[in-house]
Amino acid sequence: MELLPGQVAVVTGAASGxxxxxxxxxxxEGLKVVL
Incomplete structure (x- = not known):
């Protein structure tokens, strides 16, 4: 998967691991991250 700066990544379980x-x-990588 190609990751582009400015894209938004929604990550669940981002407290650890x-x-x-x-x-x-x-x-x-320049993505916006929503935890």
Whole structure:
């Protein structure tokens, strides 16, 4: 999947584990993250 800056990622379970890692990676890639 191609991630583009400005897209919005909705991440559930972002308090720890895989969800947290995904939220951090998405933010680093320039996506807006909703937890």
């Amino acid at each position: 895989i969800g947290l890692a995904m939220a951090r990676r998405f933010a680093a």
